[in-house]
Amino acid sequence: MTTPGITAVGVRRSFGSVQAVRDVTLEAPAGAVTGLVGPNGAGKTTLLLMLASLLAPDAGTIRIAGVDPVTDPAAARSLLGWMPDALGAWPSLTVRETLVMTGRLYDLDDAAARRRADVLIAEVGLDGLAGAAARVLSRGQKQRLGLARALVHDPPVLLLDEPASGLDPQARIDLRGLLRRFAAAGKTVLISSHVLAELEEVVDDAVFVVAGATVGADRVAAAAERERPWRIRIAGQDARTAALPVAQALGLDVALVPVDRRDILVAFRSEAEAAEGLRRLIGAGVAVAEFTAATGMLEHTFLDLGTTEGGRA
Numbered sequence: 001m002t003t004p005g006i007t008a009v010g011v012r013r014s015f016g017s018v019q020a021v022r023d024v025t026l027e028a029p030a031g032a033v034t035g036l037v038g039p040n041g042a043g044k045t046t047l048l049l050m051l052a053s054l055l056a057p058d059a060g061t062i063r064i065a066g067v068d069p070v071t072d073p074a075a076a077r078s079l080l081g082w083m084p085d086a087l088g089a090w091p092s093l094t095v096r097e098t099l100v101m102t103g104r105l106y107d108l109d110d111a112a113a114r115r116r117a118d119v120l121i122a123e124v125g126l127d128g129l130a131g132a133a134a135r136v137l138s139r140g141q142k143q144r145l146g147l148a149r150a151l152v153h154d155p156p157v158l159l160l161d162e163p164a165s166g167l168d169p170q171a172r173i174d175l176r177g178l179l180r181r182f183a184a185a186g187k188t189v190l191i192s193s194h195v196l197a198e199l200e201e202v203v204d205d206a207v208f209v210v211a212g213a214t215v216g217a218d219r220v221a222a223a224a225e226r227e228r229p230w231r232i233r234i235a236g237q238d239a240r241t242a243a244l245p246v247a248q249a250l251g252l253d254v255a256l257v258p259v260d261r262r263d264i265l266v267a268f269r270s271e272a273e274a275a276e277g278l279r280r281l282i283g284a285g286v287a288v289a290e291f292t293a294a295t296g297m298l299e300h301t302f303l304d305l306g307t308t309e310g311g312r313a
């Protein structure tokens, strides 16, 4: 029976004495975009390489849409699209030739490979560069080609390592739309990125990897619930002047209410507490122009995990 999505249980991989991945257990369901988040050197790329069947795990089990990439790498590769963080393209082939060649490697006949290349060139916005050699592409253009290449065989599972790096704002918005469309079509998307604010806008859920191990759901939930700062901006008043009425309305000592450029920072323990704070400010007649969490949930959780228990799961 085919199980959609990606599962990994107790996966490990060392390079000599370096334990790059020491204990990863995760599930990325079909029909969703799952983020893979962790600090530099946490083991994300090593893990993605194992999921992509390009590196053998020392221990543990992996399933890509039900297929074991260790015992049946060919079947796994037919099910997954892999976008590495750096494009290892054939430098003298053009964009179109690269995609046609990739299609041929996936057993498309020549005509089908050409049709597929043209569709993908349009989809990733490389129309004007179809005849350009891969070596002359900018970093962002290479990223687009890497994405197109991962999609050649229309795989149900997509593994993307830092796909947004080097992309301009429009290309990032396009990428978000594309990933959401994939998820809506029932595909599985696992994406690593350091740009957490951006990841936040595209993922349904996130898996945190710290020091080679996935962080348990209870620890992630606890980290997410810890106090975090909110930015408050008051209409028509500079932040220093406005800090006093804000502190009074919230029952705080003004000396404990920091100011950051035009904003006042106040820590709340939860969204419910923040909502209550906003109610009090409005009730006290404070002209609130902006009231927003200073860090997104992913960033907040990431920072919290990095500062507790040495980040160990």
Ligand SMILES: Nc1ncnc2c1ncn2[C@@H]1O[C@H](COP(=O)(O)OP(=O)(O)OP(=O)(O)O)[C@@H](O)[C@H]1O
Residues within 6 Å of the ligand: 015, 018, 019, 020, 021, 038, 039, 040, 041, 042, 043, 044, 045, 046, 047
């Ligand atoms: N081929 C290799 N040989 C030796 N050590 C390696 C190898 N590949 C990775 N490592 C080590 O394994 C650890 C995890 O590396 P990995 O590239 O998986 O981390 P990452 O989470 O992707 O990091 P980043 O966010 O910086 O890209 C690092 O300490 C790295 O130095």
